[in-house]
Amino acid sequence: MGEEEPVNRFSLTFPSLAPNVSFARSTVAAFASQLDQFTLEDIEDIRIAVSEVVSNVVIHAYPKGAGPVRVEASLYHDRVEVVVADNGCGIADVEKAKEPAFTTLPGERMGLGLTFVQAYMDRVEITSRPGEGTRVFMVKRPGSGVSKGQLPEG
Amino acid sequence: MGEEEPVNRFSLTFPSLAPNVSFARSTVAAFASQLDQFTLEDIEDIRIAVSEVVSNVVIHAYPKGAGPVRVEASLYHDRVEVVVADNGCGIADVEKAKEPAFTTLPGERMGLGLTFVQAYMDRVEITSRPGEGTRVFMVKRPGSGVSKGQLPEG
Amino acid sequence: MNLSLETIEDVLLVRMRGELDLETAAKFRVLVEEALDHRPGLKHLILDVSGLSFIDSSGLGAILGRYRQFAERGGRVFVVGVQPGVGRLLELSGLFRVVEVAATAEEALARVQGEVGSVDG
Amino acid sequence: MNLSLETIEDVLLVRMRGELDLETAAKFRVLVEEALDHRPGLKHLILDVSGLSFIDSSGLGAILGRYRQFAERGGRVFVVGVQPGVGRLLELSGLFRVVEVAATAEEALARVQGEVGSVDG
Numbered sequence: 001m002g003e004e005e006p007v008n009r010f011s012l013t014f015p016s017l018a019p020n021v022s023f024a025r026s027t028v029a030a031f032a033s034q035l036d037q038f039t040l041e042d043i044e045d046i047r048i049a050v051s052e053v054v055s056n057v058v059i060h061a062y063p064k065g066a067g068p069v070r071v072e073a074s075l076y077h078d079r080v081e082v083v084v085a086d087n088g089c090g091i092a093d094v095e096k097a098k099e100p101a102f103t104t105l106p107g108e109r110m111g112l113g114l115t116f117v118q119a120y121m122d123r124v125e126i127t128s129r130p131g132e133g134t135r136v137f138m139v140k141r142p143g144s145g146v147s148k149g150q151l152p153e154g
Numbered sequence: 155m156g157e158e159e160p161v162n163r164f165s166l167t168f169p170s171l172a173p174n175v176s177f178a179r180s181t182v183a184a185f186a187s188q189l190d191q192f193t194l195e196d197i198e199d200i201r202i203a204v205s206e207v208v209s210n211v212v213i214h215a216y217p218k219g220a221g222p223v224r225v226e227a228s229l230y231h232d233r234v235e236v237v238v239a240d241n242g243c244g245i246a247d248v249e250k251a252k253e254p255a256f257t258t259l260p261g262e263r264m265g266l267g268l269t270f271v272q273a274y275m276d277r278v279e280i281t282s283r284p285g286e287g288t289r290v291f292m293v294k295r296p297g298s299g300v301s302k303g304q305l306p307e308g
Numbered sequence: 309m310n311l312s313l314e315t316i317e318d319v320l321l322v323r324m325r326g327e328l329d330l331e332t333a334a335k336f337r338v339l340v341e342e343a344l345d346h347r348p349g350l351k352h353l354i355l356d357v358s359g360l361s362f363i364d365s366s367g368l369g370a371i372l373g374r375y376r377q378f379a380e381r382g383g384r385v386f387v388v389g390v391q392p393g394v395g396r397l398l399e400l401s402g403l404f405r406v407v408e409v410a411a412t413a414e415e416a417l418a419r420v421q422g423e424v425g426s427v428d429g
Numbered sequence: 430m431n432l433s434l435e436t437i438e439d440v441l442l443v444r445m446r447g448e449l450d451l452e453t454a455a456k457f458r459v460l461v462e463e464a465l466d467h468r469p470g471l472k473h474l475i476l477d478v479s480g481l482s483f484i485d486s487s488g489l490g491a492i493l494g495r496y497r498q499f500a501e502r503g504g505r506v507f508v509v510g511v512q513p514g515v516g517r518l519l520e521l522s523g524l525f526r527v528v529e530v531a532a533t534a535e536e537a538l539a540r541v542q543g544e545v546g547s548v549d550g
């Protein structure tokens with residue numbers, strides 16, 4: 001992405017509490033809507049992806065109680081980039097975590113969160129260190145509702 | 155307010171750009187809505203107050219171009235507290251700035267922003283140092299739509 | 309999220325309005341569990357999702373959880389009034405392959421009650 | 430914010446939908462100024478605010494600015510379709526004391542055109 005400056009950005013932190021899942025997705029959606037080219041379906045895709053990733057922090061990252069969630073977004077002329085990061089327990093095997101139906105918390109978790117994120121965003125990068133935390137970087141471009149092919153950048 | 159812990163909180167930063175006025179008020183409104191006791195009118199009051207205070211940062215605080223805006227909110231069982239702060243030029247005379255129709259930028263500014271904030275929030279504290287920045291602290295309690303009398307705390 | 313529960317003989321009809329996510333899925337689970345505690349004879353579940361404006365994998369998990377609960381009792385589970393946004397997630401998650409789908413709560417109810425009739429007749 | 434402009438003889442009718450704040454007030458000002466440039470004969474302004482869901486002091490300032498512009502040309506300015514939320518701010522700001530208020534654009538138009546008739550007749 002080089003030295004390109006975003007046209008707008010925000011940085012948000014809040015505790016990993018269940019009501020903040022809805023707060024986070026509506027905040028990112030309101031921000032991304034500043035890019036007129038996003039369709040309602042694009043915004044809906046972003047809402048789902050943010051909901052999944054922030055839910056993961058609430059459920060998985062801090063087994064001993066709430067901890068901080070950081071959400072950052074940068075708006076460019078042709079895309080929004082969103083980062084959701086925590087300082088929690090981390091993911092032992094990121095490749096496994098990305099597989100459909102993989103979950104370390106069976107019961108009512110379906111293991112589809114990261115699958116949806118990959119389906120609805122154009123690019124997803126997960127970096128995690130056990131004991132240090134997890135960072136999910138996601139990119140959404142306007143009108144990309146269906147495809148999710150390789151992007152020419154990066 | 156002593157050592158009472160908020161039930162929820164967030165901290166948000168973004169550049170002082172006009173589209174972020176709407177972003178800020180919708181973010182604070184979405185967050186405050188977590189307190190069920192707030193009526194739709196209370197939330198509308200909060201939206202107006204945040205809109206005014208963030209607009210002030212966009213218009214007045216950084217005459218040389220955009221600078222950072224920090225919005226923090228804490229939710230308690232009986233109120234929301236909102237802080238909007240900047241590192242901009244500051245206000246020379248805060249008491250004067252609070253007067254209805256006082257504005258340093260005539261033209262289309264009506265000088266009513268801080269008047270509305272005082273009318274719609276239950277408590278407002280403005281601290282400012284010329285050359286260092288401005289901090290507006292506001293409290294809204296449920297069902298306080300009309301009155302704006304002294305609060306028993308503080 | 310607004311949840312309204314109604315019992316029609318051995319059928320629990322739940323109408324959902326709003327957003328079904330991690331937070332509201334917990335409320336949904338608790339309310340259904342309370343209904344089962346109070347009326348142990350309940351056998352079938354109809355979920356009217358026509359008023360649902362958002363769902364994510366936590367919401368889908370809660371529906372799957374209720375499906376398992378009612379399937380265990382030998383009941384049937386219907387999802388009715390599916391709008392496109394919610395539909396694509398039911399599809400992607402495979403939930404459409406386990407639950408039954410009907411256009412309206414009335415249609416689902418007729419199908420449940422018709423089954424009882426034909427078994428009896 | 431969605432703005433639609435219509436000219437009826439010497440009247441400019443602006444219909445506003447959405448939120449009138451710092452950002453959208455600038456768009457409103459520019460569009461009205463363009464209309465005045467293209468049709469210098471415009472004299473009166475009718476603002477239909479029935480679709481306005483939010484206004485703050487920046488939005489009120491933009492209305493006051495347009496009021497001054499049209500008053501300078503000897504025209505009249507109407508605000509029509511005022512909803513309660515927008516109304517209390519028009520009240521508190523004193524704008525209700527300078528602009529004229531009508532229930533609908535049709536009523537405002539009849540009042541403007543009636544005035545012309547009575548002056549002529």
Ligand SMILES: Nc1ncnc2c1ncn2[C@@H]1O[C@H](COP(=O)(O)OP(=O)(O)O)[C@@H](O)[C@H]1O
Pocket residue numbers: 052056057059060061086088089090091097098102103104105109110111112113114115134365
């Ligand atoms: N922020 C996180 N912190 C720790 N573990 C995580 C985090 N996000 C995801 N995981 C791990 O990745 C697994 C798969 O995540 P996901 O596909 O969203 O499914 P689910 O949340 O339903 O388990 C989780 O079960 C969890 O072990």
Ligand SMILES: Nc1ncnc2c1ncn2[C@@H]1O[C@H](COP(=O)(O)OP(=O)(O)O)[C@@H](O)[C@H]1O
Pocket residue numbers: 206210211213214215240242243244245251252256257258259263264265266267268269288486
């Ligand atoms: N964040 C700020 N930084 C610098 N000056 C400010 C700030 N907020 C308010 N002011 C000053 O206070 C005055 C009054 O503010 P306000 O009542 O909102 O009216 P208006 O914004 O219409 O001028 C402004 O004209 C400006 O001089």
